[in-house]
Amino acid sequence: MTAPVNVPISSRGKLATSLPAEQLAEITELFENRREGFSLDAPFYTDPSVFKIDMEAIFGRHWIFAASVAELPEPGDYVTVDYGPYSLIVLRNDDGGVNVMHNVCRHRGARVLPESTGTTGNLVCGYHSWTYAPNGDLIHASAPGETKFDKSCFGLKRAHGREYAGLIFVCIAADAPTDFDETAKIFEPYLLPHDLPKTKVAYQQNIIEEGNWKLVMENNRECYHCDGHPELACSLFPTWGLTEGFIPPHLEEVWDRNTEAQASLEKRCERYGIPHQVVEELDTRVAGIRISREALDGDGESFSPDGHRLSKKLLGDLRDFRLGRCSMHLQPNSWFHFLADHVVTFAVFPVSEHQTLVRTTWLVADDAVEGIDYDLGKLTHTWKQTNLQDKAFVELCQKGASSPVYEPGPYMKSEYQVEAFINWYTQRVLEHLA
Template sequence: MSVTSQPNAAPPPAQGAAAAARPAAQAVVRALLDEHRPGHCLPGPMYHDPAVHAADLDLVWHREWVFAGHECELAEPGAYITLTVGTHPLVVVRGTDGVLRALHNVCRHRGAVLCEAPSGNTRRKLVCPYHQWAYELDGSLYKARAMPPGMTPSELGLRPAHVGTASGLVFVCVADTPPPFEPFAATVAAHLAPFDLAGAKIAHESVLVEQGNWKLVMENNRECYHCRISHPELAKSFPLAPLHSGGGSEDEARATAEVVAACEAAGVPSGFLMSDDFQYRVMRMALEHARSMTMDGEPAVAHRWAGLPGEDVVRDVGDVLLYHYPSMWSHYVGDHALTFRMLPTGPTTTELRTTWLVPGDAVEGEDYDLKTLTEVWLATNDQDTALVERTQRGVTSPAFVPGPYSEVEEDGVIQFVAWYTERLRAGLGG
């Protein structure tokens, strides 16, 4: 685990019309929070009102750690990934000194975005395509052509953001002072260690823009109440019981208890761990008569992660699930891993990036078939996209009255909504 925290990472506070409009927007959000009944869906405007979206960015996305990507994408000097956190375009880049940094992806000359591609390698410099201002990979200004002699290059470097790594996963934060990152990294370290994500290889990536508010996307993921009918491919291997949120009957939890006990006995930590505020959790869960999330339940990759015990010790290692609000969830099975990165792109649009990772020495066509590896979750993502878009249309209706959640099937959603509403209340000062 490592964290690079930069002073003054956040941009200056909002000024002018935006700042003047903030009290009115906050009054809208306060009224909706007061209207919300515990154990029920959020009021409809919380899924589409521009004032709520502004509050979500200001009080959640611009303050919390957000999943960016994987260390294996950023192994070489000059390797970078880009993402936009709320209103902040960022570039995460590996320096020539080996240090990973998050920088605001905005030229200090006239504000052009420096890197447009989702990922790549810029080699030794970040160069603005507009007027060719060039920056070192640590963000310092290297060269600016035909500028006044009195200009001070040391004052014109790219603005830094915060970056943290946890077991091969990369997170960023644009807050001036970020929340503590170490507790999360320490909580997930033992569960993720056998998968060597820093040395993994990206086998495939999918990016969808869902026509739904980011909270609907997360709520949809946090329950499997809908899975039996909506996800026939996933239901072949993924249990329908709410085990991923700590629920499920004694009978439903029995298979998971057996897998956890076998893995723990083999020295692989597997228990259910969750932060007190529900923001993140990690656990191991048994799959449904399967060893991988594939159509036939068999591994898609010919060999498992090197850090796991051999099949002669523990044949079935189940599925390690990791959640971190507001931006990610992920699965780690014996032969591959999946990560999901969610970013709001508007009041009713959300970008979802899904990444399939395999052991670093796995070779496509020899050790795995890409269709076998990806077909379950490609289908599931498409199905979830349709469900989210259908729900977005409904909650936007003035006739929508929030209904109650199932405490049995939707406890994960209840936990998420509790975390989210508490973040808003804390940020609003009440």
């Protein structure tokens, strides 16, 4: 369901498309000449001007995943979300909805809430104590001698916020894309059985990767490199992304085991009325999505060395631990794993053309007790290791893209989702530049 939201106030600010006409024409040509089926040219990953356009055309116009409801369960709870030049406050209001505001004081521009998370009543800027209500209205500005100061003109600038099935999304555009509601209708039936409003944060990890945000997303969208994830390969079948007829000999036995496990999982899902079908519209809609429920190896329950559950508490109204993982990819900045015993969310926030923040959050049932129902080290081990390995892969690619001898290489058949992401990305930027 969509939670109540505040009304956005448009403030476009300085646009990357105000670049000199010659430079903008060169960048537009770069996008128009993008070679299908090949990785991007080096400037897509290294050029500060392309990064500015990314912030305007992608992160400045589209819905991005910000947090889960478990991160701000009570009124007054907030998180701050930073990407590129932007900082947003996402705050739970008294009505149960979310208020989303730019984290920029209307007096001298100081960050109103410098912490990444916390609880607040009114929002008080630490510089000159300008004070804002939870909806962003300015309610106090101590200004001796000011007799004609109109506080109603200086509320925090607002953005759009939406909550679906326990996930919170934000958009800073004046007019947010309208098709996200339709995408939410696709994923809500898959997520609702996990009941995210009845989860809590077990752990959150922030990693800065020395790589462009698109390299982070590309790396996520394929398993061609999954031999480099030994911990993950214990439970995640490394045949993900492969199709019949393209199975290398060393994975044939794994493919057969995966096929059998998937058939068993689908029967179990049908017994419980849980959707499992693959929906893949990564580059055929503005709010691109891929979602499915897929079997895990071993016991088929969780991301552990033997596939066994990592928490003793089932989520929501689920009745079986052996439900594999519901995997969801959303353009442009997130992916998720919903299991019977816990949930892992991933959010990607660009910092600069060569730096990206990757935020991973582990959620467990709100009545699960650490040390009794789950061991935090075991719960987080697989993805902590996998994240470090992915960080290394991304940074290798960033170094390569910065080399004078770099040139785009072809995507393999198993990397079709990388191609879909890049196609989605170039479509959106070209629409904006047009």
